[in-house]
Amino acid sequence: xxxxxxxxxxxxxxxxxxxxxxxxxxxxxxxxxxxxxxxxxxxxxxxxxxxxxxxxxxxxxxxxxxxxxxxxxxxxxxxxxxxxxxxxxxxxxxxxxxxxxxxxxxxxxxxxxxxxxxxxxxxxxxxxxxxxxxxxxxxxxxxxxxxxxxxxxxxxxxxxxxxxxxxxxxxxxxxxxxxxxxxxxxxxxxxxxxxxxxxxxxxxxxxxxxxxxxxxxxxxxxxxxxxxxxxxxxxxxxxxxxxxxxxxxxxxxxxxxxxxxxxxxxxxxxxxxxxxxxxxxxxxxxxxxxxxxxxxxxxxxxxxxxxxxxxxxxxxxxxxxxxxxxxxxxxxxxxxxxxxxxxxxxxxxxxxxxxxxxxxxxxxxxxxxxxxxxxxxxxxxxxxxxxxxxxxxxxxxxxxxxxxxxxxxxxxxxxxxxxxxxx
Amino acid sequence: xxxxxxxxxxxxxxxxxxxxxxxxxxxxxxxxxxxxxxxxxxxxxxxxxxxxxxxxxxxxxxxxxxxxxxxxxxxxxxxxxxxxxxxxxxxxxxxxxxxxxxx
Amino acid sequence: xxxxxxxxxxxxxxxxxxxxxxxxxxxxxxxxxxxxxxxxxxxxxxxxxxxxxxxxxxxxxxxxxxxxxxxxxxxxxxxxxxxxxxxxxxxxxxxxxxxxxxxxxxxxxxxxxxxxxxxxxxxxxxxxxxxxxxxxxxxxxxxxxxxxxxxxxxxxxxxxxxxxxxxxxxxxxxxxxxxxxxxxxxxxxxxxxxxxxxxxxxxxxxxxxxxxxxxxxxxxxxxxxxxxxxxxxxx
Numbered sequence: 001x002x003x004x005x006x007x008x009x010x011x012x013x014x015x016x017x018x019x020x021x022x023x024x025x026x027x028x029x030x031x032x033x034x035x036x037x038x039x040x041x042x043x044x045x046x047x048x049x050x051x052x053x054x055x056x057x058x059x060x061x062x063x064x065x066x067x068x069x070x071x072x073x074x075x076x077x078x079x080x081x082x083x084x085x086x087x088x089x090x091x092x093x094x095x096x097x098x099x100x101x102x103x104x105x106x107x108x109x110x111x112x113x114x115x116x117x118x119x120x121x122x123x124x125x126x127x128x129x130x131x132x133x134x135x136x137x138x139x140x141x142x143x144x145x146x147x148x149x150x151x152x153x154x155x156x157x158x159x160x161x162x163x164x165x166x167x168x169x170x171x172x173x174x175x176x177x178x179x180x181x182x183x184x185x186x187x188x189x190x191x192x193x194x195x196x197x198x199x200x201x202x203x204x205x206x207x208x209x210x211x212x213x214x215x216x217x218x219x220x221x222x223x224x225x226x227x228x229x230x231x232x233x234x235x236x237x238x239x240x241x242x243x244x245x246x247x248x249x250x251x252x253x254x255x256x257x258x259x260x261x262x263x264x265x266x267x268x269x270x271x272x273x274x275x276x277x278x279x280x281x282x283x284x285x286x287x288x289x290x291x292x293x294x295x296x297x298x299x300x301x302x303x304x305x306x307x308x309x310x311x312x313x314x315x316x317x318x319x320x321x322x323x324x325x326x327x328x329x330x331x332x333x334x335x336x337x338x339x340x341x342x343x344x345x346x347x348x349x350x351x352x353x354x355x356x357x358x359x360x361x362x363x364x365x366x367x368x369x370x371x372x373x374x375x376x377x378x379x380x381x382x383x384x385x386x387x388x389x390x391x392x393x394x395x396x397x398x399x400x401x402x403x404x405x406x407x408x409x410x411x412x413x414x415x416x417x418x419x420x421x422x423x
Numbered sequence: 424x425x426x427x428x429x430x431x432x433x434x435x436x437x438x439x440x441x442x443x444x445x446x447x448x449x450x451x452x453x454x455x456x457x458x459x460x461x462x463x464x465x466x467x468x469x470x471x472x473x474x475x476x477x478x479x480x481x482x483x484x485x486x487x488x489x490x491x492x493x494x495x496x497x498x499x500x501x502x503x504x505x506x507x508x509x510x511x512x513x514x515x516x517x518x519x520x521x522x523x524x525x526x
Numbered sequence: 527x528x529x530x531x532x533x534x535x536x537x538x539x540x541x542x543x544x545x546x547x548x549x550x551x552x553x554x555x556x557x558x559x560x561x562x563x564x565x566x567x568x569x570x571x572x573x574x575x576x577x578x579x580x581x582x583x584x585x586x587x588x589x590x591x592x593x594x595x596x597x598x599x600x601x602x603x604x605x606x607x608x609x610x611x612x613x614x615x616x617x618x619x620x621x622x623x624x625x626x627x628x629x630x631x632x633x634x635x636x637x638x639x640x641x642x643x644x645x646x647x648x649x650x651x652x653x654x655x656x657x658x659x660x661x662x663x664x665x666x667x668x669x670x671x672x673x674x675x676x677x678x679x680x681x682x683x684x685x686x687x688x689x690x691x692x693x694x695x696x697x698x699x700x701x702x703x704x705x706x707x708x709x710x711x712x713x714x715x716x717x718x719x720x721x722x723x724x725x726x727x728x729x730x731x732x733x734x735x736x737x738x739x740x741x742x743x744x745x746x747x748x749x750x751x752x753x754x755x756x757x758x759x760x761x
Contacts, residue, residue, distance in 0.1 A: 087554060095560070120576055120698050127580040130588025134560055137595050141553055153599055156592050163588060180698065426532045429634055434536045434569065436630035438562070441543040444623035448615055451552050453597050457559050460590065461543060464566050467578075475573040482710045485701055486729050488570075488578045492585050493736050497743035499590045503597040504750035510601040 022115040026104045029314070034254040036318065038066045041325050048329040076243040081144055084240060088142025093241070093248040096135030100252040102128035103259035108183040110272050110309030111282070111302075121182040122174065125263055126167055129218075129256055133159040136220075139249065140237035151236030154226045154336055161343045162217040162224075168351035169211035172358045173197045173204055173267045182263075186271030193275035198268040199378040201370065203358035208268040210350055212320070215260035217343070219253065222328035226336045254321075261320035262313075269316060272309035279305075431472035438465030452506045452516040456499060463495045531572055539565030556595050563587055577698045705733040 039054070042065065046053025058064025080089055105128070106121035108114035118124055133156060140152015176197055177185045189195050198208045217224035225236075233239070238249050265271060273279075283305070334342065361370070442461030449455055467488045474484020506516055513520050542561040549555040563586045570579035704710035704727075713724030 085551070085553070088557060091557065118576055120580055123584070123698075124576070124580045127584035127588065130584050131560075131564070133592060134587060134595070137592060138553075138557060141595065141599065149599065153596070156596050160589060160592055163584075426529045430532060430536065431569070431573070432634045433631060434540065436627060436634065437540050438543050438566070440623045440627040440630065441547050443626060444619045445547045447622070448547070448619040449555075453594060453601070454552055454555060456594060456597075457546060457552075457555055460559060460586070460594075461546065461562065464563065467582075468566060468569060471570050471573050471575045471578055474575060479714065482700060482704055483727065485575055485578055486704060486732070488575070489581055489701070490732060490736055492578070492581055493740065496585050496590050497740055499593055500743050500747040501750070503593055504747040506597055507600060507751045516601045 019115075026115060027101070030101060030104065030251065030255045030258070033258045033314075033318070033321075034251050035066045035070075037254045037257065037321055037325075038069065038250070039063065040318070040322060044322065044325045045329045048326070070247065073243055073247045078243040078245065079240075081240050083144035085142040085144060088138045089144075089240075090245075092135050092139035092142055093245045093252065094135070095138060096132050096252040097248050097255070099129060099132030099135060100255040100259060102131075103256065104262075106182060107259065107262045108186055108266065108271065109313045110306040111187070111279070112183075113306055113310055114183050117183050118181065120180045122170055122180050122185075122263060122267065125182075125259065126163070126170065129259060130159070130163055132252060132256055135252070136237055139241070143237070143240040145240050147233045147235070147239045148237050151233050151239070155220060155237060158220070158224065158226060158336075158339060158343075159218055161340060162214050162347075165343060165347040165351040166211060166214035166218055168348070168355055169207045169214060170263065170267060172207035172351075172354050173200075175355075175358050175362060176200050176204060182266045182271075186266050186273070189270040190273045190279045192277040193270070193273075194375070194378050196268065196270040196273070196275075199381065200374055201358065201361050202373070202377060203354045203361060204268065205377055205381070206350070207354045207358070208264065210347060210354065211268070212264055212323075214343075214347060215264060216324055216327065217339070219257045219260060219324070221257070221324050223331040223334050224339055225328075225333060226339055257321050257324060258317050261317040261324075264320055265313065265316045269320075272313040272316075274308075274312055428472050428476040431476075432469055435465040435468035435472070438462070438468060441465075450517050450519055452509065452518050453503075455518060456502050456506070459498065459502070460495060463491055467491050528572065532569075535565055535568045535572065539569065552598050553595060556591060556598065559594075560587060560591055563591065577701055704729045706730060 039062070043053040043061070045051075054062025054065035056062060057068045080086065103125045105116045106114070106118050106124045108117070108121075114121075136155045136159075137152045140148045140150075140155065143149075173185070174180055177188055179185060185197075189197060193199075197204050199205065220226075238246060241249060282302075365373075438461055442458045442463075442465060445458030445461055446455050447458075449458065470484045470488045470491070472484075473480045474482070474488075477484075509521065510516050539562055542558050542565060546555050546558040546562055549558060563582065567579045567582040567587075570576070570582060700710050707728045707730035709726035709728050713726045715722050716725045717723060
C-alpha cells in the first residue's frame with residue numbers, strides 16, 4: 001500500500017489501482033470507525049450515566065444499533081427548508097466530509113502502510129482538517145435558521161482559534177524528531193514504550209495533554225461543543241438537517257475525531273508501536289516466509305506483522321476516541337466566552353512556553369541529563385497510571401447497598417439532625 | 424502529452440483575469456476582497472510554476488508564494504476590519520455608497 | 527498522467543473561478559472561491575510544491591476564507607444578500623476581462639521558452655530571424671547569457687557541493703533554513719563580465735518583515751474593528 005503517489009516516475013496503471021484500493025480502504029476505515037464510535041459513544045454515555053445503553057439490536061450489547069440507526073436515517077425524508085440556500089445546504093456536509101477524509105491520506109498505519117508518504121505529513125493533515133470548518137460554516141449559514149447561524153459562527157471562531165495552540169503543540173515533538181514525516185516519526189519511536197515521545201521530556205509530556213485538549217475543541221466535542229449546544233441552540237449548526245446529509249455530518253465529525261487521535265498517536269504515543277522492544281513487522285520477517293507474487297518479493301511475516309501493527313494503531317486511536325467520550329459525558333459544557341478565554345489566554349501561552357522550552361531542552365541540556373530525566377518522567381507517569389488504575393478499582397469494589405467510595409455523606413457532618421420528615 | 428510551463432501560466436492568467444473582473448464588477452465590498460484573493464492566487468500559480476520549470480527560481484518561487492499567502496491573509500484581515508467599520512457607519516457594504524470624498 | 531491530472535484540475539479550477547465572478551450571492555461566491563483555492567492547492571501539489579500547497583490549504587481555506595464568510599455574516603442585513611450588478615457594467619467588465627486575457631495569453635505564448643524554462647533553451651531558428659530580426663537578436667543574446675550562467679552555476683555547484691537537486695533534499699527543510707538565513711537554492715549571477723560572481727540568496731530579512739507586518743496587521747485590524755456604538759443607534 002506504500003505508494004509515493006506524487007513521485008512522477010512511478011505513475012503507472014499499477015499505481016492508480018493501488019491508489020484506488022488505498023482510498024477504498026481509508027473510506028472503509030472511516031466508516032467502520034464511525035459505526036464503532038457511535039455504538040461506543042452510546043454505550044459509554046449509558047454506563048457513565050448509570051444506564052445500560054443499547055442492549056437489544058443485534059445481541060446482548062446492541063452491536064448493530066448503529067446500523068439500525070443508519071438504516072433509519074437513510075429511510076428518513078431528506079428535508080430542505082424553504083428558506084435555506086439550496087446549493088450551500090447541499091454542498092456543506094460533503095465539504096466537511098472531504099476535509100475530514102483528506103487528513104487520513106497522510107496517516108501511517110504501519111511500516112510503509114501509508115496512502116501518501118509526504119515530507120510534511122503532519123502539516124498536511126492539520127491543513128486538510130482545517131478546511132472542514134468551512135463546511136460547517138456553510139451548513140450553518142445555508143440552513144437559513146437563526147440557531148444554525150449562531151452555531152456556525154461559534155464554530156468558526158472556535159476552530160480558527162484552537163488551530164493555533166494545536167499546531168504549536170504539534171511542533172513540539174516535531175522539534176524533537178527533526179522531521180514532519182509522520183512515518184519517520186513513528187519509526188523513531190519503535191523499540192519500547194520508553195521511546196515514545198510523550199516520555200521524551202517534560203515539554204512533550206505537557207504538549208500531549210495540551211494537544212489533546214485542543215483536538216477535542218477542534219472536533220467540537222464536549223466540553224467545547226458550543227456549536228451544537230442543545231440547551232441554547234436546539235442542535236446548533238445541524239438543526240435543519242435530517243436523513244443522509246445529517247449522517248454525512250456525523251461521519252465527518254467522527255472521522256476527524258479518529259484523525260486527530262491518529263496525529264496524537266503518531267506524534268506522542270508511538271504510532272503502531274505496542275510498547276515492547278521489538279518491531280513486529282521487522283522481527284517477523286523470517287526468510288522461510290518469503291514468496292513472490294504480482295512480480296514482487298513479499299514476506300508473509302512482514303505482512304502479518306504489519307497487519308498487527310495496523311490493528312494496534314487503530315485500537316490506539318479508538319482508545320483516544322474513548323477518552324474523548326469519557327470527557328464528554330463527565331464534564332459540563334463551557335460558556336462560549338470561557339471557551340475562547342481558555343484558548344487565547346491559557347492554551348496559546350502554554351503552547352508557546354512549551355515550544356520555547358523544548359527548543360532550549362534540545363539545544364542546551366547534556367544528553368546524559370536528558371536521558372535520566374526522561375526515565376524519571378517515564379517512571380512517574382507509570383506510577384501515576386498505576387495509582388489511577390488502583391483508585392478506579394477501589395471505586396468499583398464498593399459493595400452493593402453501600403454508599404460509593406468518596407461519596408459525601410450528610411450523616412458525617414457535625415450537628416446533622418437527620419433529614420426532615422414530611423409532616 | 425506533456426504539460427509545459429505555458430499551460431500553468433495560462434491558468435494563472437485566467438485566475439488573474441477572473442479576479443480583476445470580480446473586483447471591477449462586484450458592488451459588495453467583500454466581493455471585491457474575493458477578487459483580490461483570486462488575483463493573488465493567479466500570481467501564486469505563476470510563481471510556483473516558475474519554481475518548477477526554471478531551476479534558478481526553485482527556492483525563490485516557493486518562498487515568494489509563501490510570502491504572498493501570508494500577506495494575503497494580513498490583507499484580508501485589514502480589509503475586513505475596514506469593511507466592518509464601513510458597515511458600522513453606513514449600514515451597508517455596497518462600495519458605491521462610499522462617495523463622501525467625491526468632489 | 528501528469529497532463530491528465532493537470533487538465534482535470536486546471537479545468538475545474540478555472541470553471542470555479544469563473545463561477546466565483548458570475549455568482550451574485552456573496553456566500554455562494556465564497557464557496558466557489560473555496561473550490562478555486564482548493565484547486566490551486568492541488569496544482570501546487572502537482573508541481574511538487576507540497577509546502578506551499580499545504581500552507582495554501584491552511585491559511586487560505588482554514589483562515590482567510592473563514593474570515594471572509596465571517597465578515598459576510600456580520601454585515602448581512604437579511605439572509606442571502608445579493609447586490610445586483612447592472613448588465614451594462616457586466617458587459618463592460620466582461621469585455622475588459624476578455625481583452626486582458628487575450629493580451630496575457632499572447633504575452634505568454636510569444637515570450638518563448640528561453641526565459642521561461644531553462645532546460646530546453648532553443649537555438650534561434652531561421653524563421654524567427656526572418657520575422658523579427660531584433661527579437662531574434664535579443665533571443666540569441668539571452669540564450670548565450672543563459673548558457674554562460676548555466677556553466678557558471680554548474681561549476682559553483684560542483685565546488686560548493688550544493689544540495690539543490692530536486693529530490694535530493696527535503697524541500698521543506700531547505701525552505702525553513704532559507705527563512706532562517708541559510709543561503710539556499712542555486713546561485714544567481716551578480717555583476718557582468720569579469721566581475722560576475724555567483725551569489726546565493728538568504729531570506730531572513732523578508733521573513734522578519736513579514737512577521738512585523740503580521741504584527742502590525744494584528745494591531746491594526748483589532749483597532750479598526752473594535753466595538754463601537756453605531757451611529758444613530760438608540761441604545
